[in-house]
Amino acid sequence: MRTPLRLLHAITGFVGLVIILRFLGHTAYAELYGDAASILAVKSWIVWRLPVLIVALAVAGATGFALAGPSPRGLAARKLARMRVIAVNGILVLVPAAIFLFWKAEAGEFDATFAALQTIEFIAGGVNIVLIGMSFRDGLRLTGRLRRCPDAPARRS
Template sequence: MKPLIHRMGAITATVCIATFFTSTLLVELLGTAQSIATVKSLIVMPGLFILIPAIAVTGATGFAMSKARRHPLVMKKKRRMPFIAINGLFILLPAAIVLNQWAAAGRFDSGFYWLQAIELVAGATNLVLMFLNIRDGRKMTDPKEQPNHA
């Protein structure tokens, strides 16, 4: 059951980050100030209330399943996780909240766009790291990748 919960949490978290990233890019390129404010608001609520539990479930189940495993792919995933967590907690989460507040107040100045650029780079970084973890997780569960496969 843990692998299924882990997989669903990872997929949910990755889809959230990808949705936030894509919607931000599209609304910045094609939207109005009001649509930017709407997207920023939706990322915070309900977005973060979906993303944060999904990440917590993914981390908890991943940690529980990997406790005694020394598989090289498990070790790679474990090395990526601190970067994903630090990036999320110290860049993405605060940026989402601040950008939402600024957009709601109509503050679309250079500070807004600098923070937006930082958020997009951090989001792209987390997406890459999360996709690498998904790829490695799939490799570990693929019967063709197992050492006993002939």
């Protein structure tokens, strides 16, 4: 049975993943095909949606901690370890980068610093997408909605 807490965890995790995918997708499109005005529009769009992403991931993390219980093991422990990395990556790299890149775009400064930080943002965002995806997979396994392939070797937790 799906409890309200599990449902909230799944929904907020999914919302967070979709927002990150949209951020990276729009950024890549603007960088590859857009001009300075379109890059600025995307950077502004991202900055104004950051609070929604932060709330979604914070709720996903908090509900994940609550669902894991006092001494998580196995898949739950791995999900929590990933969530810590996702949070640190977001707080220390992605949010400051998004704000700084918006400021640079607003000033029309598409220089080497902008390009370097944009590259770092792509890498950090990609890492978070992979980690959130792995957590989704493990969440589906924890609930029995996804089973390990019978031919796959067993992993130690």
